[in-house]
Amino acid sequence: MNPILKPDRSRIASLESLAFENRYAKLPAPFFHGVSPTPLMGAHLASFNAELGALFGLTRDDANQQGFVDYFNGSRDIPGAEPLAMAYAGHQFGHFVAQLGDGRAMLLGQVRDEQGALWDMHLKGCGPTRFSRGSDGRAVLRSSIREYLCSEAMSGLGIPTTRALCLIASSESVMRERIEPGAMLVRMAQSHVRFGSLEYFYHRGDHENLRKLGEYLLQEEFAHLRGEKEPYLALFDEVIRRTATLVAQWQGVGFCHGVMNSDNMSILGLTLDYGPFAFMDTFEHDYICNHSDHQGRYAYHRQPEMAHFNLACLATALLPLVNDNSEIAISLLRERLANYWRYFNDAHLDIVRAKLGFLQQENDDLELWDELLLLMEGEVDFTLFFRQLGALSLSSPTHHPLRSEFIDLPRIDLWMYEYRQRLQREDSCDIDRRQSMDAVNPKYILRNYMAEAAIRKAEDDGDYSEIDRLLTLLRSPFSEQPAAEQYAASAPVWAQSIQLSCSS
Numbered sequence: 001m002n003p004i005l006k007p008d009r010s011r012i013a014s015l016e017s018l019a020f021e022n023r024y025a026k027l028p029a030p031f032f033h034g035v036s037p038t039p040l041m042g043a044h045l046a047s048f049n050a051e052l053g054a055l056f057g058l059t060r061d062d063a064n065q066q067g068f069v070d071y072f073n074g075s076r077d078i079p080g081a082e083p084l085a086m087a088y089a090g091h092q093f094g095h096f097v098a099q100l101g102d103g104r105a106m107l108l109g110q111v112r113d114e115q116g117a118l119w120d121m122h123l124k125g126c127g128p129t130r131f132s133r134g135s136d137g138r139a140v141l142r143s144s145i146r147e148y149l150c151s152e153a154m155s156g157l158g159i160p161t162t163r164a165l166c167l168i169a170s171s172e173s174v175m176r177e178r179i180e181p182g183a184m185l186v187r188m189a190q191s192h193v194r195f196g197s198l199e200y201f202y203h204r205g206d207h208e209n210l211r212k213l214g215e216y217l218l219q220e221e222f223a224h225l226r227g228e229k230e231p232y233l234a235l236f237d238e239v240i241r242r243t244a245t246l247v248a249q250w251q252g253v254g255f256c257h258g259v260m261n262s263d264n265m266s267i268l269g270l271t272l273d274y275g276p277f278a279f280m281d282t283f284e285h286d287y288i289c290n291h292s293d294h295q296g297r298y299a300y301h302r303q304p305e306m307a308h309f310n311l312a313c314l315a316t317a318l319l320p321l322v323n324d325n326s327e328i329a330i331s332l333l334r335e336r337l338a339n340y341w342r343y344f345n346d347a348h349l350d351i352v353r354a355k356l357g358f359l360q361q362e363n364d365d366l367e368l369w370d371e372l373l374l375l376m377e378g379e380v381d382f383t384l385f386f387r388q389l390g391a392l393s394l395s396s397p398t399h400h401p402l403r404s405e406f407i408d409l410p411r412i413d414l415w416m417y418e419y420r421q422r423l424q425r426e427d428s429c430d431i432d433r434r435q436s437m438d439a440v441n442p443k444y445i446l447r448n449y450m451a452e453a454a455i456r457k458a459e460d461d462g463d464y465s466e467i468d469r470l471l472t473l474l475r476s477p478f479s480e481q482p483a484a485e486q487y488a489a490s491a492p493v494w495a496q497s498i499q500l501s502c503s504s
């Protein structure tokens with residue numbers, strides 16, 4: 001029970017009338033551990049995502065009621081919710097770990113939005129479960145703010161992602177590299193099934209439950225594939241396509257996930273588990289956002305390859321579902337996995353052309369892109385450059401975004417000349433091109449310094465206003481927001497030393 005605020009026993013009707021349909025909870029016992037959240041001391045609402053809440057009939061007025069957090073904090077049951085921690089395994093930094101699972105998260109249940117789509121309502125940071133492996137089951141405020149903001153920023157960018165309904169802060173201390181305030185996030189997603197969920201049963205040799213999970217996925221998440229002759233191959237193919245497209249989208253906005261372990265890979269191709277992620281400021285093809293990643297396994301340029309590695313882990317887990325004869329199953333799954341690079345390259349090239357404002361295709365488009373990245377390397381802000389490139393006028397030869405920041409001026413001048421020639425060959429129209437480029441090259445991204453400023457205000461002063469400000473800003477990353485011009489700048493010097501690690 002919350003020791004600081006007097007409990008408010010008035011009911012919040014919109015929360016109590018959420019019609020839970022707990023499909024995952026109907027799976028057999030080995031799939032999860034039924035467990036209730038452990039209330040956080042001094043829990044209070046830090047931010048409510050009214051836009052997402054509206055999909056479920058939840059309003060800001062509801063969220064502002066004193067009792068609102070009690071429902072998510074475990075101090076009070078939400079009728080119909082059946083909290084559980086999901087079991088999963090995963091390849092962490094290349095090594096298989098047989099027992100992971102929600103060590104600090106719980107699926108409360110599944111609820112429908114106003115369109116009828118079913119979403120998982122999930123708590124992160126809600127106390128220990130059977131899968132906590134000696135850790136405290138908590139999340140810190142710092143990381144919860146980062147996940148809250150970044151998942152909504154991703155959604156604003158049109159990149160598939162889990163989302164966040166609200167952020168709950170607390171007066172509870174949590175021990176990490178230093179003592180930090182604990183917090184909780186209410187995370188929403190169509191599914192929290194991970195590649196590692198299938199690996200869990202495969203590697204235990206529990207093929208019966210592996211099949212049940214496969215059937216569950218075909219029933220709940222991939223129902224359109226049920227009539228396929230080889231539904232699990234079709235499912236794998238779709239996961240490959242979604243994952244390849246997701247990673248191509250990440251690359252296109254300079255996003256580094258930081259911990260692409262197979263337990264953090266969503267079966268639906270959503271960006272899942274925001275830890276030490278970062279959007280790059282200056283372009284660096286081998287940028288590493290996670291300072292615990294000493295080998296650079298999850299560096300920016302390796303993300304496509306790491307997704308392929310994870311899909312190979314998933315393929316292994318799918319073997320028994322595809323064919324009883326493992327030789328045949330291996331060959332069929334290999335054949336599908338080979339499509340990955342085609343899916344990735346196609347998605348990547350579409351994104352490259354859109355970022356450069358090309359309507360037509362030319363064979364050398366990728367070369368032009370690669371040459372540009374070589375010139376930007378270590379010098380030029382990735383986001384600002386593309387946004388400013390969109391303002392180019394073919395009739396005025398002087399426009400040259402961020403020219404003074406390039407080191408090799410003759411080479412970037414030549415690049416700009418070739419770029420203009422390329423646009424002229426397709427009779428590109430300045431106004432139309434700017435409009436289409438501005439729709440894919442964001443003006444506002446969640447730079448580390450922005451998240452850091454919101455974190456400092458929240459930690460030092462209990463002031464959560466910057467979180468709400470950023471949430472509104474990042475929801476429309478492609479729109480000009482004149483009052484928010486300061487957020488379109490590259491990182492200030494003080495923020496260049498921010499270090500991110502897995503510890504959260």
Ligand code: AMP
Nearest residue numbers: 100101102103104132135136137138273
């Ligand atoms: P992550 O690096 O956040 O993807 O977490 C990897 C695994 O460690 C998952 O099984 C998490 O549930 C678990 N885990 C991470 N942090 C904690 C924590 N503070 N308490 C319990 N389990 C945790």
Ligand code: MG
Nearest residue numbers: 263264272273
């Ligand atoms: Mg994780």
